Amino acid sequence: MVNKLFDKIEPTWRLLTNLDYGYWMVRFGESLESHEDHKGDAIPPPLANGVRISAEGKHMINLSLAAEGGDKFRMAELETFRPQADVLVEATVNWVVIKSVVENRTSIRENLPLEEKKEKKQVRASGAGSVKMPTKVRVTRSDLHSGTVFINIGRDAYASMYYVQYCQDNPTDENSWIDGVQGDSCRNLEISGLKPGEVYHFRVRCYGGGHYSPWSQIVTLRIL
Known part of the structure; x- marks a missing residue:
């Protein structure tokens, strides 16, 4: 079936x-x-x-x-x-x-x-559509596994890939950011191995049509 x-x-x-x-x-x-x-x-x-x-x-x-x-x-x-x-x-x-x-x-x-499920919009080869800064970024803790979070993002019709970075230090310092996870879905992107009790900052950008979007607004969360 x-x-x-x-x-x-x-x-x-x-x-x-x-x-x-x-x-x-x-x-x-x-x-x-x-x-x-x-x-x-x-x-x-x-x-x-x-x-x-x-x-x-x-x-x-x-x-x-x-x-x-x-x-x-x-x-x-x-x-x-x-x-x-x-x-x-x-x-x-x-x-x-x-x-x-x-x-x-x-x-x-x-x-x-x-x-x-919404129908995906077709992206014209001329590049009429472009990816925008991700919105509705939500970071949630896993109920089952300590040190694990799931990231969900508002879907961009022109995005073919989503990238997540995180850091513990000063989020205004670009050198402090670490590549966390990437995927072609805007739902349930998982990052594990984080330290319980520590505060982390997360941000997301997407890629599509040969271009990267700006980074999203930063989401801050204490890990359990």
């Missing part, structure tokens, strides 16, 4: 903290149960229907709250549960997307907490 998920839907749930992911799962499950095309037994087993996804989401919430309270057993359980939840959710999302494509009905995806 062809995987249509990533052609149509942005997997934004992957960027959520464990607690927020649990709440999102509950909302997703409830929206499936209230949708004429997905409620009840409409979703074939072994795929998870709305009732099961909501239940698993509530379990994720309970695990997350216990882990945040310092329960080491729940921390360990949460570390194995999150990947299982991803498989559960993405299998059902993929089924929804495939059904909507096969039946040529976008209404099958409507009123669900899924972000439609």
